[in-house]
Amino acid sequence: MWLRRARPRVRSTSRLFATFAAASLVPVVTLGALVVQDYRRDAAEQGRAQGLAQADVIAQMVVAPALNSGEPHTLGGDLSRRGLTAEQYDRMRESTGLAVYRGSVQHLRLRGFTGRVIFADDGSTSNGVPASDPDFQAAVQGHPRAKVITGRTQTIRVVQPLFAGATGQSVGVLEVYLPYQPIADRLDHQVTQTVRRIGGGLAVLYLVLALLAWWTTRSLRRYAADQRHSALHDALTGLPNRLAFRTWADDVLERARRDGAPGAVVLVDLNRFKEVNDTLGHHAGDELLREVSERFRAGLGPHDILSRLGGDEFALMLPGRTGPETVALLEEVRDRLAAEMVLDGVPLSIEASFGIALYPEHGVSLQELKQHADVAMYQGKRGTADIVVYSGDGISHSQQWLVVQAELRHALERDELVLHYQPKVGLPDGEVTALEALVRWQHPERGLLPPGDFLPAAEHSGLIVPLTEWVLRRALTDRLGWTAAGQSWAVSVNVSVRNLEVAGFPDLVAELLAGTGTPADRLVLEVTETALAGDVDTVERVLARVAALGVGLSVDDFGAGFTSLSHLRGQPVAEIKIDRKFVADVAHDPQSRAIVRSVIELAHALGSRATAEGVETAEVYRWLIEAGCDEAQGYLIGRPVPWPQVDPAMFAVPGAVSEEVSATMIEGLPR
Template sequence: MWLRPARPRVRSTSRLFATFAAASLVPVVALGALVVQDYRRDAAEQGRAQGLAQADVIAQMVVAPALNSGEAHILGGDLSRRGLTAEQYERMRESTGLAVYRGSVQHLRLRGFTGRVIFSDDGSSSNGVPVSDPDFQAAAAGAARAKVIIGRTQTIRVMQPLFAGATGQSVGVLEVYLPYQSIADRLDHQVTQTVRRIGGGLAALYLVLALLAWWITRSLRRYAADQRHNALHDALTGLPNRVAFRAEADAVLNQARRDGETGAVVLVDLNRFKEVNDTLGHHAGDELLRVVSERFRAGLDSRDLLARLGGDEFALLLPGRTGPEAVALLEGVRDRLAEEMVLDGVPLSIEASFGIALYPEHGDHLQELTQHADVAMYQGKRGTADIVIYSGTGVAHSHQWLVVQAELRHALERDELVLHYQPKVNLPDGAVIALEALVRWEHPERGLLPPGVFLPAAEHSGLIVPLTEWVLRRALTDQLGWTAAGQSWAVSVNVSVRNLEVAGFPDLVAALLAETGTPPERLVLEVTETALAGDVERVERVLAQVAALGVGLSVDDFGAGFTSLSHLRGQPVAEIKIDRKFVADVTHDPQSRAIVRSVIELAHGLGSRVTAEGVETAEVYRWLIDAGCDEAQGYLIGRPVPWPQVDAGIFGLPGEMSEATMIEGMSR
């Protein structure tokens, strides 16, 4: 099914991963550099400590024995003043010469506190550390200092205080230079090994973090894609939902306006889907919707868009389709839907109503097109065609009906509805035998409104149920009034097919009869012929329950629909009312006369009375008597009025009507 691929609002996986990798690499590298720097600093400190220890050994094992040898012990004081004896100098030369020769010492000086070189292994007396140097000052004060000097070779320079053996008094400063290259090489080797271990560990950590980041990134992307998909698709069928359909349809319609393209928007509603839920359960209804969705998909091609708007309502966008092409396509879809399926062991055949709005003929914006498609679909539900192209009529139905429905709710609450009654008379004597209740709306602003203004809106919503209950209760209450006045007229009330679909309708009728104390035979429920052509089993069951109460059943507007005779045979029908369009023409149309005679004969054969609707002339009245019709109703006899205004004896002479009586009847 054609549908633009969802555009993720998150960045691609590779880009997110690259961003994370770069961001995480910086702290890892910084951590590694910090660790290496700290380790090198520790290594250098270790080298200085080793140099201090070695210098201390030299001071104690080499220099001190030479200075304290023989008879010339240094008793104390600054070497700068006393100097060395020849013996001391010779012993210093011998001792240091061996150390220098072995390479354990690079250079050695013995200095006084003034900086004077008392002894130097190479005999030099210059180029020593200045007296102002902090290291020299510290050594003169008794604290050893070591420093790594980087040059052609790496050297440790140690400034070591020199103490007299007996007194422990500082007498000078030992300036010694030790080879650091071997120490540095050993430390570099240790650092290298450590860096490798640390680097390996950090690399492994980075790899783990990278893999984790890759997995998290992919998971987030999948989650975001799933969330977007769920937000734009129906969870049950996987089809685009209302939001996605609106977005895609708007894009297509915008392109169509620019390029002058044509197409169709279609609304689809499954017939009697509620019955599947009510009888088989919601799990069966869900499975039905999935099957229907698959059959829809199979009947469309890649350029068409299918969406589920909610419940059993679907929408299609058919780009590039003309009206006939859209109808031909939907006929194929309809045939696929009608193929029998089995749910919970019950064979079902699904029917649907299709409403088509063409663009740009019927509009070029989605809201306008869906409104028109909805009007066409509802026209199909009320008629016999299941695929209807919007005809341009009923433009304001959707919006207007919303207003009417809202006002009608308040009208029921404020008791603004009234009932008028039209009499039915017996033929040929003209005596009133029943009244048909016809609802009117006493609108506070628009005055008295006929049922055609508000009943279609009520039938299109759930308001028809409380409205019918109100009419039944008020009609039975009014009947108590005329019964008290001495009239035994029955009362007829029209019932919508929606009432027959509501569970408990027979119980409601029984409760109202008991509430008003009305004998059941004095109530007649009129059902339109099209209601019998719906769900036959359900209608038969409900009507049988109502008839079992003793209530009379009437088929209204017979001939206006396409009811099969088998439907009539299976119904407990007490009365058949012939549609007015046939009755009005019986005096001058042979076909109408033939139809009316056939219906009278059919009804009598079924054991039903026959009532002719729309009797407006005396000629029609007399013809109906001759044809054997049982009852008549129309403006000639009486217009709908409140029941106290109904004349109990409209016609006084059986079989004949005086001129004055006819004029009086036609003026009513």
């Protein structure tokens, strides 16, 4: 398929080379024509120069001696007035006749300054250059002129001043017609030789340019092909990557929609791949992926598409296969994968989970099919079957959670999660004491998702553990940023009870604190009440170990969940956060006021801070100060934003409210 797509690019490259070759030929030919034209112009100029030189020789060696043979008084002045003596005329006929006979001169005339013909080799007294001709006038002024005249024969006409006698003064004008053909033949020969040399040189130059263009075009084509291959293939295994799979799969699905052909999209995830990386090293993991890719290829047909999406996840596009055919093929592939291999001397048997979505039965778009295949694959990981076909039913609440969990696993791999921070301020001064880290999901299709859209699904799976680790690591790293900016705020991170059931959680916290250089008292862990601890003893031991590090512990949403007073007894709780639904009603609900006052008193009795959540009005803010609450948090103070946008100056409203609360509380506040 992709070879067919590449042909237009090859043809386009060939057209590019042909265009370049043609375009480069134009300046080469133009350059050659200009050079030849210039050379011909120079050759003509040389011809005229030779004509002038030859005419000058004739004037000095033929004409001047003939004129100088007379009496001295006949040697000066304008020839138009005095003419020639008989002796001079005879000498001129004798000299010019010999020159004409030998062919070195075609015609020769001796003329006065007025244009009168004094002597002509053919005895004529007319024709010749008109006296008004610029060339004749230039000769009268003492400047010789030469001109090539074309006709039946090519002739050089030279008009030059004639000097005679001892005075060296001009006495007339010599008009000579010389044969140009021998000169032209000689110049043409020279031009021909030069043209051949120049043409040969330009041909070699053009050939070199053409070869360079061909080589460059071919190199660019290879480079473009390499870049295209790199952009569409995984560097480790050589398989098509996620982008190529999406493009290919869209083409296959488009044809299937036209033809009504069946097929399947399969997602594959290797089991316990992380153990290979952690135990044998990443080089062994890379070798494992290469070997798995080869075994996949060996088990697939020529029209099947195999792609590595990332990590240990692969995708298959199986056009034309029904559900049973797909399962049968994957069983063969599974058996190939399960064949024992040896990595670093350790024998391994690879297992994988396969999730199958059929088209058009389970969807017609790649996104929908991948989503259903991911659900089926995740069901396989949680169950006993390693090859699972999507059930095809509508996605129920639990199934929707499976979809979210599957997407969230990819979000962690692709770093799609972001942290926003909401400030907590001390009462009554309104100074920021800490920032609470609140995770958001920058979903590639649904935009920025709040935690309520994915945290419940994460807490009901093992994903909450790597998700919490990511949040802790990112929050402590961000804290380094605002510490460097001169703020000593602590950071609060929500922790699920499921995290506290993991025995290694305190070690993880200690490692992250040491890795980021964060003082333990600058970290507060807020334990959410979305689930009860299954093993109370384990949770208590983990909390005690975390508190021993110096980390503050906070009970989040107190009063709204399942926390009982027995869970607080004996726990090193540094903060109790009052649920927002009680705080929001203190301005007009006596029962909410009573509950909030009781929680504040309980927190103080336990040696903990009392923090009110969901503070959205100045009236509630004042009441909390009067009630003795230690800290407040809510939209009145600041909405969750990335930490660089947390500006203490934006808390002017709470600060102004705090100034209104004097030692004697404002009368009339609800109590």
